[in-house]
Amino acid sequence: MAAVGGAIVEKRKLALQGQVIEPLRHRRLFLAGDAAHIVPPLGGKGMNLAIHDAGALAGTLGAYYREGRDPSALERYSALRLPHIWRAQEFSHAMLQLLHLPLGEELEAARFARKLQDARLRQLATPSTFARDFARNYVGIT
Ligand SMILES: Cc1cc2nc3c(=O)[nH]c(=O)nc-3n(C[C@H](O)[C@H](O)[C@H](O)COP(=O)(O)OP(=O)(O)OC[C@H]3O[C@@H](n4cnc5c(N)ncnc54)[C@H](O)[C@@H]3O)c2cc1C
Structure with missing residues:
Protein backbone atom coordinates (compact mmCIF):
# COMPACT_ATOMS: atom_id res chain seq x y z
CA MET A 1 0.00 0.00 0.00
CA ALA A 2 1.42 3.38 -0.99
CA ALA A 3 1.90 6.03 1.69
CA VAL A 4 -0.50 8.96 1.34
CA GLY A 5 1.21 12.35 1.26
CA GLY A 6 0.02 15.23 3.39
CA ALA A 7 0.81 18.83 4.07
CA ILE A 8 3.44 19.62 6.70
CA VAL A 9 1.56 21.98 9.00
CA GLU A 10 4.35 22.85 11.42
CA LYS A 11 8.14 22.74 11.52
CA ARG A 12 10.20 23.40 14.61
CA LYS A 13 13.80 22.94 15.64
CA LEU A 14 14.03 21.00 18.90
CA ALA A 15 16.42 22.58 21.36
CA LEU A 16 18.74 19.82 22.56
CA GLN A 17 19.36 21.22 26.00
CA GLY A 18 18.69 20.45 29.62
CA GLN A 19 17.16 22.44 32.42
CA VAL A 20 16.48 21.79 36.10
CA ILE A 21 14.49 24.04 38.42
CA GLU A 22 15.83 23.78 41.96
CA PRO A 23 14.50 23.21 44.52
CA LEU A 24 11.42 21.33 43.33
CA ARG A 25 9.21 22.98 45.93
CA HIS A 26 8.19 26.54 46.74
CA ARG A 27 5.77 26.74 49.67
CA ARG A 28 2.70 24.78 48.54
CA LEU A 29 3.88 24.41 44.95
CA PHE A 30 5.63 21.17 43.95
CA LEU A 31 7.19 20.67 40.53
CA ALA A 32 7.34 17.27 38.82
CA GLY A 33 8.11 15.95 35.35
CA ASP A 34 8.81 18.35 32.51
CA ALA A 35 7.68 21.28 34.67
CA ALA A 36 10.69 20.58 36.89
CA HIS A 37 13.28 19.42 34.37
CA ILE A 38 13.85 19.07 30.67
CA VAL A 39 16.40 16.51 29.55
CA PRO A 40 17.86 16.34 26.03
CA PRO A 41 15.73 13.70 24.23
CA LEU A 42 18.51 11.19 23.73
CA GLY A 43 18.37 8.79 26.64
CA GLY A 44 14.65 8.08 26.96
CA LYS A 45 14.71 9.60 30.44
CA GLY A 46 12.01 12.31 30.48
CA MET A 47 8.91 10.18 30.96
CA ASN A 48 10.68 7.83 33.34
CA LEU A 49 11.81 10.72 35.52
CA ALA A 50 8.27 12.16 35.46
CA ILE A 51 6.75 8.87 36.65
CA HIS A 52 9.32 8.51 39.46
CA ASP A 53 8.74 12.16 40.47
CA ALA A 54 5.02 11.46 40.77
CA GLY A 55 5.63 8.36 42.89
CA ALA A 56 8.05 10.23 45.17
CA LEU A 57 5.68 13.19 45.51
CA ALA A 58 2.79 10.90 46.43
CA GLY A 59 5.01 9.25 49.07
CA THR A 60 6.09 12.64 50.42
CA LEU A 61 2.53 13.94 50.75
CA GLY A 62 1.44 10.67 52.37
CA ALA A 63 4.27 10.94 54.90
CA TYR A 64 3.38 14.59 55.60
CA TYR A 65 -0.17 13.68 56.62
CA ARG A 66 0.84 10.50 58.46
CA GLU A 67 3.54 12.34 60.43
CA GLY A 68 1.24 15.00 61.89
CA ARG A 69 1.84 17.56 59.12
CA ASP A 70 5.50 17.99 59.95
CA PRO A 71 6.81 20.50 57.32
CA SER A 72 10.23 18.81 57.27
CA ALA A 73 8.55 15.81 55.60
CA LEU A 74 7.85 18.06 52.59
CA GLU A 75 11.55 18.90 52.20
CA ARG A 76 12.31 15.27 51.39
CA TYR A 77 10.77 15.32 47.92
CA SER A 78 13.32 17.69 46.40
CA ALA A 79 16.25 16.09 48.24
CA LEU A 80 15.14 12.63 47.11
CA ARG A 81 14.59 13.42 43.45
CA LEU A 82 17.38 15.89 42.55
CA PRO A 83 20.25 13.33 42.57
CA HIS A 84 18.29 11.10 40.13
CA ILE A 85 17.38 14.09 37.97
CA TRP A 86 21.00 15.24 37.74
CA ARG A 87 22.15 11.71 36.98
CA ALA A 88 19.69 11.54 34.07
CA GLN A 89 20.85 14.99 32.93
CA GLU A 90 24.46 13.84 32.98
CA PHE A 91 23.65 10.69 30.98
CA SER A 92 21.51 12.54 28.43
CA HIS A 93 24.17 15.22 28.06
CA ALA A 94 26.83 12.53 27.49
CA MET A 95 24.56 10.96 24.84
CA LEU A 96 24.20 14.36 23.20
CA GLN A 97 27.97 14.72 22.97
CA LEU A 98 28.28 11.15 21.75
CA LEU A 99 25.79 11.51 18.90
CA HIS A 100 25.79 15.18 17.88
C1 LIG B 1 9.03 13.49 20.61
C2 LIG B 1 9.28 13.09 22.05
C3 LIG B 1 9.73 11.81 22.34
C4 LIG B 1 9.95 11.42 23.65
N1 LIG B 1 10.41 10.16 23.92
C5 LIG B 1 10.59 9.76 25.18
C6 LIG B 1 11.04 8.43 25.48
O1 LIG B 1 11.25 7.62 24.59
N2 LIG B 1 11.21 8.09 26.78
C7 LIG B 1 10.98 8.97 27.80
O2 LIG B 1 11.17 8.59 28.96
N3 LIG B 1 10.55 10.23 27.55
C8 LIG B 1 10.36 10.65 26.28
N4 LIG B 1 9.94 11.93 26.01
C9 LIG B 1 9.74 12.86 27.11
C10 LIG B 1 8.38 12.63 27.78
O3 LIG B 1 7.34 12.67 26.80
C11 LIG B 1 8.15 13.73 28.81
O4 LIG B 1 9.31 13.90 29.61
C12 LIG B 1 6.97 13.36 29.70
O5 LIG B 1 5.79 13.25 28.91
C13 LIG B 1 6.77 14.42 30.78
O6 LIG B 1 5.59 14.11 31.48
P1 LIG B 1 4.79 15.26 32.20
O7 LIG B 1 3.62 14.59 32.83
O8 LIG B 1 5.73 16.04 33.08
O9 LIG B 1 4.35 16.27 31.07
P2 LIG B 1 3.34 16.01 29.87
O10 LIG B 1 3.38 14.58 29.41
O11 LIG B 1 3.65 17.09 28.86
O12 LIG B 1 1.93 16.23 30.51
C14 LIG B 1 1.46 17.52 30.83
C15 LIG B 1 -0.04 17.52 30.59
O13 LIG B 1 -0.58 18.73 31.11
C16 LIG B 1 -1.52 19.22 30.18
N5 LIG B 1 -1.65 20.66 30.42
C17 LIG B 1 -0.79 21.66 30.05
N6 LIG B 1 -1.26 22.84 30.45
C18 LIG B 1 -2.42 22.61 31.09
C19 LIG B 1 -3.36 23.44 31.73
N7 LIG B 1 -3.22 24.77 31.81
N8 LIG B 1 -4.45 22.86 32.28
C20 LIG B 1 -4.62 21.51 32.24
N9 LIG B 1 -3.76 20.67 31.64
C21 LIG B 1 -2.68 21.22 31.07
C22 LIG B 1 -0.94 18.87 28.81
O14 LIG B 1 -1.96 18.86 27.82
C23 LIG B 1 -0.40 17.47 29.10
O15 LIG B 1 -1.36 16.46 28.90
C24 LIG B 1 9.71 12.33 24.70
C25 LIG B 1 9.24 13.63 24.39
C26 LIG B 1 9.02 14.00 23.08
C27 LIG B 1 8.49 15.40 22.79
Whole structure:
Protein backbone atom coordinates (compact mmCIF):
# COMPACT_ATOMS: atom_id res chain seq x y z
CA MET A 1 0.00 0.00 0.00
CA ALA A 2 1.42 3.38 -0.99
CA ALA A 3 1.90 6.03 1.69
CA VAL A 4 -0.50 8.96 1.34
CA GLY A 5 1.21 12.35 1.26
CA GLY A 6 0.02 15.23 3.39
CA ALA A 7 0.81 18.83 4.07
CA ILE A 8 3.44 19.62 6.70
CA VAL A 9 1.56 21.98 9.00
CA GLU A 10 4.35 22.85 11.42
CA LYS A 11 8.14 22.74 11.52
CA ARG A 12 10.20 23.40 14.61
CA LYS A 13 13.80 22.94 15.64
CA LEU A 14 14.03 21.00 18.90
CA ALA A 15 16.42 22.58 21.36
CA LEU A 16 18.74 19.82 22.56
CA GLN A 17 19.36 21.22 26.00
CA GLY A 18 18.69 20.45 29.62
CA GLN A 19 17.16 22.44 32.42
CA VAL A 20 16.48 21.79 36.10
CA ILE A 21 14.49 24.04 38.42
CA GLU A 22 15.83 23.78 41.96
CA PRO A 23 14.50 23.21 44.52
CA LEU A 24 11.42 21.33 43.33
CA ARG A 25 9.21 22.98 45.93
CA HIS A 26 8.19 26.54 46.74
CA ARG A 27 5.77 26.74 49.67
CA ARG A 28 2.70 24.78 48.54
CA LEU A 29 3.88 24.41 44.95
CA PHE A 30 5.63 21.17 43.95
CA LEU A 31 7.19 20.67 40.53
CA ALA A 32 7.34 17.27 38.82
CA GLY A 33 8.11 15.95 35.35
CA ASP A 34 8.81 18.35 32.51
CA ALA A 35 7.68 21.28 34.67
CA ALA A 36 10.69 20.58 36.89
CA HIS A 37 13.28 19.42 34.37
CA ILE A 38 13.85 19.07 30.67
CA VAL A 39 16.40 16.51 29.55
CA PRO A 40 17.86 16.34 26.03
CA PRO A 41 15.73 13.70 24.23
CA LEU A 42 18.51 11.19 23.73
CA GLY A 43 18.37 8.79 26.64
CA GLY A 44 14.65 8.08 26.96
CA LYS A 45 14.71 9.60 30.44
CA GLY A 46 12.01 12.31 30.48
CA MET A 47 8.91 10.18 30.96
CA ASN A 48 10.68 7.83 33.34
CA LEU A 49 11.81 10.72 35.52
CA ALA A 50 8.27 12.16 35.46
CA ILE A 51 6.75 8.87 36.65
CA HIS A 52 9.32 8.51 39.46
CA ASP A 53 8.74 12.16 40.47
CA ALA A 54 5.02 11.46 40.77
CA GLY A 55 5.63 8.36 42.89
CA ALA A 56 8.05 10.23 45.17
CA LEU A 57 5.68 13.19 45.51
CA ALA A 58 2.79 10.90 46.43
CA GLY A 59 5.01 9.25 49.07
CA THR A 60 6.09 12.64 50.42
CA LEU A 61 2.53 13.94 50.75
CA GLY A 62 1.44 10.67 52.37
CA ALA A 63 4.27 10.94 54.90
CA TYR A 64 3.38 14.59 55.60
CA TYR A 65 -0.17 13.68 56.62
CA ARG A 66 0.84 10.50 58.46
CA GLU A 67 3.54 12.34 60.43
CA GLY A 68 1.24 15.00 61.89
CA ARG A 69 1.84 17.56 59.12
CA ASP A 70 5.50 17.99 59.95
CA PRO A 71 6.81 20.50 57.32
CA SER A 72 10.23 18.81 57.27
CA ALA A 73 8.55 15.81 55.60
CA LEU A 74 7.85 18.06 52.59
CA GLU A 75 11.55 18.90 52.20
CA ARG A 76 12.31 15.27 51.39
CA TYR A 77 10.77 15.32 47.92
CA SER A 78 13.32 17.69 46.40
CA ALA A 79 16.25 16.09 48.24
CA LEU A 80 15.14 12.63 47.11
CA ARG A 81 14.59 13.42 43.45
CA LEU A 82 17.38 15.89 42.55
CA PRO A 83 20.25 13.33 42.57
CA HIS A 84 18.29 11.10 40.13
CA ILE A 85 17.38 14.09 37.97
CA TRP A 86 21.00 15.24 37.74
CA ARG A 87 22.15 11.71 36.98
CA ALA A 88 19.69 11.54 34.07
CA GLN A 89 20.85 14.99 32.93
CA GLU A 90 24.46 13.84 32.98
CA PHE A 91 23.65 10.69 30.98
CA SER A 92 21.51 12.54 28.43
CA HIS A 93 24.17 15.22 28.06
CA ALA A 94 26.83 12.53 27.49
CA MET A 95 24.56 10.96 24.84
CA LEU A 96 24.20 14.36 23.20
CA GLN A 97 27.97 14.72 22.97
CA LEU A 98 28.28 11.15 21.75
CA LEU A 99 25.79 11.51 18.90
CA HIS A 100 25.79 15.18 17.88
CA LEU A 101 28.49 17.65 16.98
CA PRO A 102 28.32 21.06 18.67
CA LEU A 103 26.86 23.81 16.49
CA GLY A 104 29.11 26.40 14.91
CA GLU A 105 32.40 24.58 15.44
CA GLU A 106 35.42 25.47 13.30
CA LEU A 107 36.39 22.76 10.82
CA GLU A 108 39.40 21.57 12.86
CA ALA A 109 37.46 21.62 16.15
CA ALA A 110 34.60 19.70 14.50
CA ARG A 111 37.05 17.12 13.11
CA PHE A 112 38.56 16.71 16.62
CA ALA A 113 35.10 16.32 18.19
CA ARG A 114 34.16 13.74 15.55
CA LYS A 115 37.33 11.74 16.31
CA LEU A 116 36.48 11.79 20.04
CA GLN A 117 32.99 10.52 19.21
CA ASP A 118 34.44 7.72 17.08
CA ALA A 119 36.78 6.69 19.91
CA ARG A 120 33.88 6.61 22.42
CA LEU A 121 31.62 4.69 20.04
CA ARG A 122 34.39 2.15 19.44
CA GLN A 123 34.70 1.66 23.21
CA LEU A 124 30.95 0.98 23.36
CA ALA A 125 31.25 -1.64 20.64
CA THR A 126 33.75 -3.72 22.63
CA PRO A 127 33.16 -5.42 26.00
CA SER A 128 34.51 -3.01 28.64
CA THR A 129 33.60 -1.44 31.96
CA PHE A 130 32.65 1.71 30.04
CA ALA A 131 30.26 -0.27 27.79
CA ARG A 132 28.71 -2.10 30.76
CA ASP A 133 28.18 1.10 32.78
CA PHE A 134 26.73 2.82 29.71
CA ALA A 135 24.24 -0.05 29.19
CA ARG A 136 23.22 0.02 32.87
CA ASN A 137 22.66 3.78 32.76
CA TYR A 138 20.77 3.51 29.50
CA VAL A 139 18.21 1.07 30.90
CA GLY A 140 18.15 2.83 34.25
CA ILE A 141 19.70 0.21 36.53
CA THR A 142 21.29 1.96 39.50
C1 LIG B 1 9.03 13.49 20.61
C2 LIG B 1 9.28 13.09 22.05
C3 LIG B 1 9.73 11.81 22.34
C4 LIG B 1 9.95 11.42 23.65
N1 LIG B 1 10.41 10.16 23.92
C5 LIG B 1 10.59 9.76 25.18
C6 LIG B 1 11.04 8.43 25.48
O1 LIG B 1 11.25 7.62 24.59
N2 LIG B 1 11.21 8.09 26.78
C7 LIG B 1 10.98 8.97 27.80
O2 LIG B 1 11.17 8.59 28.96
N3 LIG B 1 10.55 10.23 27.55
C8 LIG B 1 10.36 10.65 26.28
N4 LIG B 1 9.94 11.93 26.01
C9 LIG B 1 9.74 12.86 27.11
C10 LIG B 1 8.38 12.63 27.78
O3 LIG B 1 7.34 12.67 26.80
C11 LIG B 1 8.15 13.73 28.81
O4 LIG B 1 9.31 13.90 29.61
C12 LIG B 1 6.97 13.36 29.70
O5 LIG B 1 5.79 13.25 28.91
C13 LIG B 1 6.77 14.42 30.78
O6 LIG B 1 5.59 14.11 31.48
P1 LIG B 1 4.79 15.26 32.20
O7 LIG B 1 3.62 14.59 32.83
O8 LIG B 1 5.73 16.04 33.08
O9 LIG B 1 4.35 16.27 31.07
P2 LIG B 1 3.34 16.01 29.87
O10 LIG B 1 3.38 14.58 29.41
O11 LIG B 1 3.65 17.09 28.86
O12 LIG B 1 1.93 16.23 30.51
C14 LIG B 1 1.46 17.52 30.83
C15 LIG B 1 -0.04 17.52 30.59
O13 LIG B 1 -0.58 18.73 31.11
C16 LIG B 1 -1.52 19.22 30.18
N5 LIG B 1 -1.65 20.66 30.42
C17 LIG B 1 -0.79 21.66 30.05
N6 LIG B 1 -1.26 22.84 30.45
C18 LIG B 1 -2.42 22.61 31.09
C19 LIG B 1 -3.36 23.44 31.73
N7 LIG B 1 -3.22 24.77 31.81
N8 LIG B 1 -4.45 22.86 32.28
C20 LIG B 1 -4.62 21.51 32.24
N9 LIG B 1 -3.76 20.67 31.64
C21 LIG B 1 -2.68 21.22 31.07
C22 LIG B 1 -0.94 18.87 28.81
O14 LIG B 1 -1.96 18.86 27.82
C23 LIG B 1 -0.40 17.47 29.10
O15 LIG B 1 -1.36 16.46 28.90
C24 LIG B 1 9.71 12.33 24.70
C25 LIG B 1 9.24 13.63 24.39
C26 LIG B 1 9.02 14.00 23.08
C27 LIG B 1 8.49 15.40 22.79
